[in-house]
Amino acid sequence: MASGAELPAGYKWRSSQTLIVSTACFALLTEVLLYGFVVPILPYMLEVRLHQHPSQTQRLTTELLSIHGFSTVISAPILAHFIDKTPSRRTPLLLSLVVTLGGTALVALTPSYWALVLGRVLQGITGAAVWIICLAVLVESSGAGNMGKMMGLSMSIVMTGTIGGPVIAGSALELMGYWPTWYLPMGFLAVDIIVWLGLIEPQVALESDKALVRDEQPEHHGASLTEEIHSVNSPLLSPIIKTDSKDDQCQEVLPPANFYYIMLTDVRVLVSLGSVVMTSAITAGFNATLPVHLRDIFEWGPLDVGTMFLILRLPGIILGPLSGWLRDIVGLRYPTMIGWVILAPLLVLMGIPGNGLLWAGAEGYGKPIFVSAIVGIGAALPLIQGSGILHIMIILEELESKQHNVFGAHGGRSRAFGMNEVAFNLGLMVGPLSGLLSEKIGFDHMSMILACISIAVGLACGRFFTAGLQPTDDEATV
Numbered sequence: 001m002a003s004g005a006e007l008p009a010g011y012k013w014r015s016s017q018t019l020i021v022s023t024a025c026f027a028l029l030t031e032v033l034l035y036g037f038v039v040p041i042l043p044y045m046l047e048v049r050l051h052q053h054p055s056q057t058q059r060l061t062t063e064l065l066s067i068h069g070f071s072t073v074i075s076a077p078i079l080a081h082f083i084d085k086t087p088s089r090r091t092p093l094l095l096s097l098v099v100t101l102g103g104t105a106l107v108a109l110t111p112s113y114w115a116l117v118l119g120r121v122l123q124g125i126t127g128a129a130v131w132i133i134c135l136a137v138l139v140e141s142s143g144a145g146n147m148g149k150m151m152g153l154s155m156s157i158v159m160t161g162t163i164g165g166p167v168i169a170g171s172a173l174e175l176m177g178y179w180p181t182w183y184l185p186m187g188f189l190a191v192d193i194i195v196w197l198g199l200i201e202p203q204v205a206l207e208s209d210k211a212l213v214r215d216e217q218p219e220h221h222g223a224s225l226t227e228e229i230h231s232v233n234s235p236l237l238s239p240i241i242k243t244d245s246k247d248d249q250c251q252e253v254l255p256p257a258n259f260y261y262i263m264l265t266d267v268r269v270l271v272s273l274g275s276v277v278m279t280s281a282i283t284a285g286f287n288a289t290l291p292v293h294l295r296d297i298f299e300w301g302p303l304d305v306g307t308m309f310l311i312l313r314l315p316g317i318i319l320g321p322l323s324g325w326l327r328d329i330v331g332l333r334y335p336t337m338i339g340w341v342i343l344a345p346l347l348v349l350m351g352i353p354g355n356g357l358l359w360a361g362a363e364g365y366g367k368p369i370f371v372s373a374i375v376g377i378g379a380a381l382p383l384i385q386g387s388g389i390l391h392i393m394i395i396l397e398e399l400e401s402k403q404h405n406v407f408g409a410h411g412g413r414s415r416a417f418g419m420n421e422v423a424f425n426l427g428l429m430v431g432p433l434s435g436l437l438s439e440k441i442g443f444d445h446m447s448m449i450l451a452c453i454s455i456a457v458g459l460a461c462g463r464f465f466t467a468g469l470q471p472t473d474d475e476a477t478v
Contacts, residue, residue, distance in 0.1 A: 015200040021141050023195045025157055027097065028134040030188040031127045032161025033168070034100070035068065037185055038107065038120075040170035044178065049110045060113070064120050071124030072425045077260075079129045080418025084259075084411065089133050094196050096129035101189040108182040132417040139393060139413065152324020155386045159316040163309075259412050263419070268395055271464040273423045275336070276388035278457050279381070280427025282343075282450060285434035286312065292435070293443045297354030298367060308374055315378035316385065323382040332390055333465040339383025340458025344451040346380060349373040351447030389420040391465055 013019060038045075042061045046052040052060060083092050103122030110116050138150050172181040263269045290308060294300040300308075326335055350373035353366030396416050400406055407415070438446045 011200050014198055017141055019195075020199060021138065023192070023199065024134045024137040024141075025153070026188075027093070027130055027192045027196075028138075028154060029157050029161050030185065030192055031100070031130045031134075032158050033165040033188070034104065034123060034127065034185055036162060036165030037169045039065070039166050041173055041178075041181065044173065045110050045116070046113075050113055050116075052113075064116065066429065067117060067120050068124040068127075069425045069428045071121045072128045073422050073429070075125040076128040076132065076418040076421040076425070077415070079125070080132055080415040080421075083129070083132060083136075083414035083418075084407070089137055090196060090199060092129060093133045094193060096126040096133070097189055097193050097196065100126040100130065101186060101193070104182070104186055104189065108179070108186070128418075128421050131421055132414050135389070135417050135420075136413045149321060149324040149328055152320040152322070152327070152382070152386065155324075155382065156317050156320035158385075159313050159320065163313050163317075259407050259415050260419075262399065262406075263392075263395070263412075263416070266395060268464045268466075269392055269419075271460045272388040272391040272395075273419060274388075275340075275384065275391075275457055275461060276420055276423040277427040277430070278453060279384050279388070280424045281431035281434075282427075282454075283381070284428045284431025285450070287432070289435050289438045289443065289446070293354065293438065294370075298370075308371075311371065312374050312378045315375070316382050319379060319382040320385070324386070326383075327387070327390070331466075332387060332394070333462060335383045336387040336391075336465055337458045337462035339380050339387075340454050340461060342380045343377060343384070344454040344458070346373050346376040347447045347451040347454060350377065351444035355442070355444035387461070387465075388423070389417065392416050392420065394466055 039061075042064065043054075043057050046057050046060050047054055083089075086092060099122055103119045103126065106115055106119035107123065135154060138154055141150070168184065169181060172184060286309070291305050294305050294308065298304070323335065350370060353370045393413070393416060396407075396412055400411060406412075434446055434450070437449070
């Protein structure tokens with residue numbers, strides 16, 4: 001076909017859904033890997049490269065990990081605002097990946113402590129951008145009725161990165177040495193950048209098509225080519241812009257409404273964000289409490305504790321897509337509510353070993369009770385994880401369907417994911433406080449408090465979450 005020769009070389013596979021989704025997943029996995037990648041290397045960096053006294057390692061490690069989360073919380077809403085102002089996903093993502101690569105190189109070089117802090121700040125800011133954009137791409141590519149499965153896939157990726165980052169870094173440092181260890185994440189980032197450079201954005205292909213249609217006189221031929229390119233490229237990478245299908249006349253565009261005021265005054269959004277905060281806080285609290293608790297009651301060392309974390313997170317990798325499929329079939333409200341309610345007794349069960357009961361001690365049934373509780377918690381978490389942002393997306397679609405361009409020409413998805421990122425990182429910052437709570441009142445009483453909070457969040461989700469992923473007007477009204 002004559003016109004086909006004038007299209008960008010390889011535009012079909014370079015703009016295919018499979019390639020774009022796979023690349024977005026790989027970029028998301030790289031960002032999650034980077035978050036925990038530095039953890040097992042930090043003692044070496046601080047004590048050997050920066051010559052800090054070992055007594056300062058714990059304090060400096062806590063500071064550097066907290067700086068990453070704080071940078072994300074502050075930057076995510078700002079980044080999301082500007083991402084929503086641009087029609088391109090590719091350009092801001094490429095910029096974020098390049099800066100992430102620079103920040104990672106700065107962390108690896110470790111010329112000074114403050115340079116290390118700057119590198120972590122850059123990783124936190126650009127990591128938030130990568131997270132927001134990649135999740136937006138995945139949701140936009142999912143299509144109607146598949147949002148749950150796509151979000152389940154993304155949660156599996158997050159779990160894989162969470163587990164894989166420290167494991168890969170620790171193993172590589174011991175087996176290969178310092179610099180070969182850092183070549184791994186920097187290589188991942190380089191691959192991300194190269195692939196994204198080769199992708200063709202939908203609007204680029206559509207502009208080429210318009211030029212071809214103007215040159216081609218047969219209207220039918222031009223129209224079929226337009227449909228072909230649109231089917232290959234849309235709605236990936238670019239936000240879905242709603243238009244009036246009743247006529248082709250331009251309709252009056254009202255000034256964009258205040259996104260955060262409208263969303264944060266909706267009780268459904270607040271419940272969704274609360275679910276995100278609590279999910280993140282509970283999982284982060286395990287990091288702060290389990291190592292010390294298991295050492296005290298079972299005298300378990302790092303290997304045993306690491307195995308418990310693997311058992312906790314492995315079900316999320318396996319069951320994440322399955323829970324997403326379940327949400328697509330039966331709706332969002334009931335799986336989320338059931339997940340939170342099931343979590344409550346499992347948290348109580350987790351706190352029984354070591355609470356003074358002889359039959360639940362190290363020599364009794366304490367170990368099987370604890371392992372069983374961890375397995376159950378790991379299986380229940382996939383029903384909860386990702387439900388908050390899914391519900392926010394449902395509310396956003398509802399508002400945008402009622403008023404054309406209510407949040408601007410490019411929609412408000414990036415800002416929605418920005419709110420989710422802030423809530424998630426707030427949970428990461430609040431969660432470790434459970435370590436102080438466990439120290440003051442005991443691990444078993446802390447577990448009971450978390451169980452009560454889980455029931456409260458579950459009831460709130462059952463009350464305010466919409467029943468399905470495609471809400472009707474009645475379901476969307478509270």
